[in-house]
Amino acid sequence: MFVQVAIFVVLLFLTRWLYKWMKSKKCTAPGPPGLPLFGNIFQLNAQFSFTQLEQWKEEYGDVYKLNLLLSEVVVINGETIYEALVIKGNDFGGRPKTGRLELINQYEDIVTRPADEKWKDLRKIAHAGLKQYGVGVSRIEEITMDEIMICIGRFDRTDAFDPFEDIYLTVANIALAMLTGETLEKTDPWLQRVMRSDKLTCKAYSTKTAYLDVLPWLRHIPHANGKLFNEAISENTGCIDNIIEKTKSTLDEKNIRGVFDLILMEQQTRKNSQNALSHNAVRGLFQNLIFAAMTTTSTALKAMTALLIDHPDIQQKLYDEIDRVIGDRPPELQDRYKMHYMEAFILESLRHTSFLPIAIPHETMNDVTLNGYFIPKGTQVWPNLFGLHHDERYYPEPWAFKPERFLDNNGEVIPVDQRKLLLPFGGGRRVCVGEQFARIRIFLFLSTVLQHYEILPEKPDCPPLFDPRKCVLGSVLKMEDYKLRMQKRK
Numbered sequence: 001m002f003v004q005v006a007i008f009v010v011l012l013f014l015t016r017w018l019y020k021w022m023k024s025k026k027c028t029a030p031g032p033p034g035l036p037l038f039g040n041i042f043q044l045n046a047q048f049s050f051t052q053l054e055q056w057k058e059e060y061g062d063v064y065k066l067n068l069l070l071s072e073v074v075v076i077n078g079e080t081i082y083e084a085l086v087i088k089g090n091d092f093g094g095r096p097k098t099g100r101l102e103l104i105n106q107y108e109d110i111v112t113r114p115a116d117e118k119w120k121d122l123r124k125i126a127h128a129g130l131k132q133y134g135v136g137v138s139r140i141e142e143i144t145m146d147e148i149m150i151c152i153g154r155f156d157r158t159d160a161f162d163p164f165e166d167i168y169l170t171v172a173n174i175a176l177a178m179l180t181g182e183t184l185e186k187t188d189p190w191l192q193r194v195m196r197s198d199k200l201t202c203k204a205y206s207t208k209t210a211y212l213d214v215l216p217w218l219r220h221i222p223h224a225n226g227k228l229f230n231e232a233i234s235e236n237t238g239c240i241d242n243i244i245e246k247t248k249s250t251l252d253e254k255n256i257r258g259v260f261d262l263i264l265m266e267q268q269t270r271k272n273s274q275n276a277l278s279h280n281a282v283r284g285l286f287q288n289l290i291f292a293a294m295t296t297t298s299t300a301l302k303a304m305t306a307l308l309i310d311h312p313d314i315q316q317k318l319y320d321e322i323d324r325v326i327g328d329r330p331p332e333l334q335d336r337y338k339m340h341y342m343e344a345f346i347l348e349s350l351r352h353t354s355f356l357p358i359a360i361p362h363e364t365m366n367d368v369t370l371n372g373y374f375i376p377k378g379t380q381v382w383p384n385l386f387g388l389h390h391d392e393r394y395y396p397e398p399w400a401f402k403p404e405r406f407l408d409n410n411g412e413v414i415p416v417d418q419r420k421l422l423l424p425f426g427g428g429r430r431v432c433v434g435e436q437f438a439r440i441r442i443f444l445f446l447s448t449v450l451q452h453y454e455i456l457p458e459k460p461d462c463p464p465l466f467d468p469r470k471c472v473l474g475s476v477l478k479m480e481d482y483k484l485r486m487q488k489r490k
Contacts, residue, residue, distance in 0.1 A: 027374065031066055032066070041068045041211065050387060057075075061371070073361075074380070074382070077391070078393065081383045086420075086427045091366050092362045093430060095115075099216025100212050103233055108278065109283075111360060115430065129262040144441055144444050149330075149448070151170040154166050167302055179258045190242060198291065200235055204475075207473060209229055236291075241283065244286055247261065263277075292432065293437070300349070300355055301446075306463075309455055309484055310463045317341055319450050319454075322342075340407060343443075344404065345403045345446075353466075353468055359426045360426075361381065386477070389423075455487075458482070466479055
């Protein structure tokens with residue numbers, strides 16, 4: 001009897017789902033044929049789907065659609081990404097209601113919530129906190145340099161070692177100093193839990209678990225991906241609730257320690273008002289600020305360090321520039337405007353690595369036309385940033401690592417309007433809230449490390465050979481672990 005009822009319920013669900021799909025408006029963009037019901041889902045490589053996405057782009061153009069379990073997904077490439085995210089940002093500013101995004105925090109945060117009034121409010125709170133604490137950029141620079149110099153001390157060793165934990169700890173403590181007013185040791189249980197949660201989340205939001213976007217209840221049926229996803233959500237929620245409770249219990253409004261204190265004070269101020277901040281909203285803000293600050297910057301620096309080893313000639317040019325502009329004193333943020341080759345190296349690294357390969361899925365908030373194709377309201381959109389950043393139309397020899405592509409004939413960084421198609425942090429109204437802080441951390445870290453050390457491979461003639469096509473696709477694109485040696489500069 002139970003089996004019969006279960007089959008009836010499933011059939012009823014599928015019938016309703018199919019009816020709704022048949023009655024809905026359809027996107028007019030072309031796309032590859034797929035299987036009945038399942039569509040193109042099995043054609044996407046679980047490890048690295050960009051080769052397939054590129055093949056479809058060559059066949060169907062910059063705007064094409066996929067069918068994933070009766071859900072239309074529009075993939076945009078090339079200049080249409082800039083048009084959608086920046087020029088038509090209001091039309092493409094939504095977020096799809098998918099199983100995996102909902103389970104992060106029920107859409108009560110900046111990253112997963114559609115661009116409605118509540119989203120604007122949450123983003124405003126985050127910006128106000130970051131701006132108010134420490135009087136802006138000067139305080140961030142001070143915090144950043146303090147932690148980088150501690151990392152420089154940890155790098156003072158003669159053996160080969162994996163640099164990622166030290167990089168992650170440095171980036172984490174810079175973020176935590178701004179957010180909580182505290183820094184942690186590498187062995188701290190909470191930090192270890194954050195690192196574990198970070199790794200699990202990266203895997204849980206890979207293409208391997210994409211089916212949970214449509215059928216989220218499958219995570220309750222015992223299987224490997226369901227177990228992984230549940231564990232990631234549990235760890236993530238536990239980490240954030242722990243830091244909220246700790247911050248609340250030690251909050252002193254006369255002694256503001258960081259951004260989190262300001263968010264909790266804002267919650268208290270709004271209590272019982274029409275625009276009160278729920279626990280979920282606070283959790284969402286904490287979550288966005290912690291993981292966005294740690295995951296993306298540490299991932300980028302790990303890849304950039306590998307690129308420095310792979311290209312010793314570029315590393316030497318960077319050191320020569322540091323020696324000429326900075327000398328022996330500690331690097332300062334204002335040096336960035338005189339260090340054109342360093343800036344070009346960072347820009348080329350962000351292009352080449354594309355650690356956010358497909359921007360977090362967008363959704364159309366209105367019926368809209370793009371490249372002559374009709375896209376109905378409520379359609380999920382994937383901006384293929386990885387494809388954009390490796391598109392020969394805009395970046396000749398896209399797989400070659402060439403910082404010079406971002407320099408003009410005078411050796412200065414090309415103007416912003418000439419690099420508008422470089423979108424490593426997304427673009428338009430949904431651009432990453434922490435982009436400028438990430439750029440500050442990256443510049444100061446690289447300048448300081450190269451001022452003190454020459455970065456060498458683990459063994460002579462055995463560099464990491466970084467290739468983004470060999471990275472593992474998850475919430476961000478992560479390269480394999482590697483070891484290096486640090487040799488002090490004379």
